[in-house]
Amino acid sequence: MITALRPVPRTARRTGMALALCAALALAGCARGEEDTAPPAASGGGQGQQQVVASPTGEPASTCTLERFGGEKFDLTSVPVGFSQSEKEANPFRIAETKSIKDEAAKLGIKDLRVTNAQSQFSKQITDVQQLIAQGVKLLVIAPLNSDGWEPVLQQAAAKKIPIITVDRRINATPCQDYLTFIGSDxxxxxxxxxxxxxxxxxxxxxxxxxxxxxxxxxxxxxxxxxxxxxxxxxxxxxxxxxxxxxxxxxxxxxxxxxxxxxxxxxxxxxxxxxxxxxxxxxxxxxxxxxxxxxxxxxxxxxxxxxxxxxxxxxxxxxxxNPRFGPLAFETAQKFLNGEEIPDKIIISDREYDTSTAKESLGDAY
Structure with a gap:
């Protein structure tokens, strides 16, 4: 169980919704019932803030289960897992994103994490993911370069019942059919x-x-x-x-x-x-x-x-x-493999920096 996630930053009304979300996702460390309107305190050590799931709003999300997806349970630590990065890692966002995936995989004991980088070329990303599928990965985490054009990959993954979690950008396709879920910001x-x-x-x-x-x-x-x-x-x-x-x-x-x-x-x-x-x-x-x-x-x-x-x-x-997708991505995958319901999108809560907070919060930035 991952415990790095902090209380959802909402008050009163928010606490009830946060508890409901935690019940749905069983997210560790979330919604302890306290009020918290300010951004989380600096974590120190330059590690920054872990992602926090936002309180749900609007209509309830549709959900996906392993049974509905038609897949089979497996042990994340003993199978190949693929991560497809989209852009050149000259951008600090991409550097932090890849590092978060690698660090969490190592923390969880995932022995065979296969990481590719498309170098900002969409055709290469498609080829990268197709090669990961051919290599027998059982789970794919993808940071898509584009939202469209994924049909060949999705068809190949669906044929092998490989769950796909997209992070940071959406794929224009059907969750729980073409892919499992999206994790990212609003x-x-x-x-x-x-x-x-x-x-x-x-x-x-x-x-x-x-x-x-x-x-x-x-x-x-x-x-x-x-x-x-x-x-x-x-x-x-x-x-x-x-x-x-x-x-x-x-x-x-x-x-x-x-x-x-x-x-x-x-x-x-x-x-x-x-x-x-x-x-x-x-x-x-x-x-x-x-x-x-x-x-x-x-x-x-x-x-x-x-x-x-x-x-x-x-x-x-x-x-x-926030680019630190590792903990939430792998926690979501594990819950899915445990048979729990996974929403079609998991939206994270992002903070702001301004002249009143920037200096003291510099250590949280990536």
Whole structure:
């Protein structure tokens, strides 16, 4: 049993829902009945925060069991297990994500973890996973590069009754049929929270640019939609005047921001859909002679460099997207193998960093 998960950060109403969730998932260390509205305290040692499952909202999720899936129980510690990473590990998110999977596998005694990296090439990721299936893995954890195009893999995995857990990004397919479940953040909510911080930074008026993430996945689509919907709802005097993809990379974020400040020198704010693009934007602003705070930047991820940039005055706020999937992914897999019901999606609760919390919380960032 994994005990690293902390109490779900909600109050009163939230405690009841948290208890219900814990009953459904049997998540260790969750919902002890106490109120907790503040972000968890720093854990020290640079290890950062483990993921916390958010309180459920809306309609109950559909569930999947081993019996319904049609698979057979096996011992995780004695079979090959596959993890497919999508992107080059130049991005701190990917480094932390892979490390979390490897560390938890080692902690649990999983002797045969097979890790591949698609190097940001979708065709390679498909080939990587097909090879893992051919090698006889019994469980797949996949961080998908794109949301579409997985049909060949899903068909091959389904034929062998291999459960697939997707983390960080969704696959556009049917849970408990094509794959087991998705574990990750509410990306639409992240976009809304980023918009709230931008509204706060600009006092509800001004011109904003969006550095879009990579096309072809649900993260970019939902972070964009959440931000735009919130701006329209709460601050119609903020105008989005520039949108261009920075492909979730620092280099491209810098290039796009250099173009931005040439075409829109009076821009007031930049919403970067991940920290790497935000840090690329900072480099561009420094090169253009801008000072910290001249242009308000809000981003999503929670990397240590981005949180430090808040301390240094270059970023206004960062909405976390926690990459430490190892404990929750393997705990979910074990519960599934034990015959317990697994929801079709498991949404985690992400914190925020701003000027009031960044310095003291730097040790929690990755």
């Amino acid at each position: 990306f639409y909510e992240q976009g809304k929270r980023a918009a709230d911080r931008m509204i706060e930074a600009l006092g509800g008026k001004g011109e904003v640019a969006i550095l879009l993430g990579a096309p072809g996945n649900n993260v970019t689509n939902e972070r964009t939609a959440g931000f735009k919907d919130r701006i329209q709802e709460k601050a119609p005097d903020i105008k989005i005047v520039f949108e261009q993809t920075g492909e979730f990379t620092r280099e491209k974020g810098q290039q796009v921001t250099e173009q931005l400040i040439q075409s829109r020198p009076d821009i007031n704010g930049i919403y970067a859909e991940n920290d790497e693009m935000a840090l690329g934007a900072v480099t561009a602003l420094k090169g253009a002679g801008k000072e910290p705070g001249d242009i308000k930047i809000v981003s999503i991820d929670g990397t240590r460099s981005a949180v430090q940039a808040i301390v240094d005055g270059w970023l206004h706020a960062v909405v976390e997207s």
